Amino acid sequence: MASGNASSVGLPIALPPGYPPDTSRVPISDAITSPIFAITIGLYCVRMITRVTPTIRLGWDDVTITVAVVLCVAQFIIGVASHAHGVGRHTFYVPFKHIQKVLLLSFCGQMLWIWSITLVKVSVALSLLRITPSKRWANVLKWLVGFLIFSAIVFIALQLAQCSPVSNFWNPTPAGHCWKKSELAVSGYVSGGVFIASDIFLSLFPSTFIRQLKRPRRDKIALAVLMGMGLLASAASAMRLTVTTLYMSESDPLYDIIIPGMWGSVEEYLCIIVACIPFLRVPFENLLRKFGLLHNTQHSRSDRSPYAPQPSPSYQLTPVNHANSSVRAKHREIIIPRSNESTAAKKTESMEILFSKN
Template sequence: MIRGATSWSLLAWIISFTILTTLVISLRFWSARIQKRRFYLDDGFVLASYVAMLAQIGLGLWGLYHGAGNPSSDYLPEELIVQTKLLVAVSTTWIFSTTVVKLAVLQLYMRIFSTAAFKRWAISLMVVVVCFGITFLVVFITHCHPVSQEWDPVPWGWCRDLKYSELSSISMNLALDTAIVVLPMPWLWNLQMPTSKKIVVMIMFGFGFATIAIMCYRIDQTVHSDPDPMIAIARVGLLSNVELWLGIIVACLPTMAPFFREYIQPGLSTLLQQTIPHHCLVLEARAPEGAVTKCWWL
């Protein structure tokens, strides 16, 4: 049963961001319907990441039901066994989801930028991302030998220090996310569009820096972890979830423009016209035929 203030706080985070990411995913496909476009590969990657995220959420809720977020001393023996099993499962769902959402962003880039040079960079990064996912999937699954060593120990079994696996995966993840966020910036600036729109688009893609900030904080929390291992796992686990939720949101934001143009922009324009007074700036200029008065509506 869920107990303790920390556990209820974790539950609130899970419910809030699950609703938010579900809404964003829905708006992505609503926008696709408005645009009458076909189903792209990056749509499939986002859906796969979302499904893995839901699986991770389910595991997280099961963990909360068995005491996650509480000090080790508050666990029953059978609850500790559940937590060690869940740690393996959550690690695999997380690495799969974060890998696939990176592929979704890179595939979206390749739809936007058609130059051969950009595609070479994007494909190279996709290969690195796939290698990252496969490598750390193996690392997390083989954390103990045998896999059941932590909850069903045998004399000849062993486990690696989880902190080193966490630090290496987060560091590599941080480097990849930074490269993915920075990659399109030079090409974005060269697009044939007004500078103001370029800045808006760059800011939209730049939301990826939020996940980078979360990862930096996650590294700090891993290095300076709580002495109680179960408290430390709960804190780092929340940060890894936030990183994943934000990654899915960032992957969907650039695809949602049709929805905003169709439903939000008209209502916003009407609201601004009704609430913001129009001021006429009268300018008088001299011309050969006489004085000319112009009125600029602000």
């Protein structure tokens, strides 16, 4: 469960007069989140294959996205367990012991979600750090990574502080107490604002160097589309905040929690997809060629990257007149300028993420 809170609920809940039928919102949630989850895991697997074949080129961005995906899978399993115990149904139809289990699973899911969504953003920032040509913007990304990790620690602390004792979140007692709904709303808006702002920043960050890329126009268009998908994740985050305010109540938490949780999962999946797409160009082109939808074409000189390997010239050995060998050697001498190896290596690495080939 990605978001939503039922910490201040008095349990058990009695049947209200004129209560609604025993229906569930789980089918709606599953119909939306399950396909996106499957696509997310598939794209992540393809990304990691491209990073370990034909040679292993793993970086910290790959490590962080891997941890985020592991946490994402754990949340999905928690969601399945929650469905089995009645989440999505009206609370007054669910046995008290199942309500406690759902609220406990929800609490654990929120903790995992905070770290998962944070690590995805950190992974994107680390990927951008390797391709940005500006030292100033590189420092900005480093500060952003530190800020995101610090924010996650703060949000976890706030999550633990919502109820005293913490177990009052899923097992309310007269001696315990939890934050009021207004206080929970403030905490949610602060965390949501941080995540939305970071999504927008990371989505627009490539615009700081996209004009400097010596790449074909189609590559720049692909990068612009990627930026748009990042903004789509921001929209999902905004929707999560909106539905949390509209749907969350203290009278029917199991029924209300499913919609904010669904949008939280969509936000998380979209962020992972955006983090993986830059690594998928070559596998995607190979797939199109396999089905005959893309053919190899000779690129023009303007479309060729200055950092791509150039064809080596061929030479033919011919008999040499030793009397004129010194003159011929002088005219045949090939001067190869020594470039700044560190700069060239950096530029080559900078193009590797978005446009590398296996």
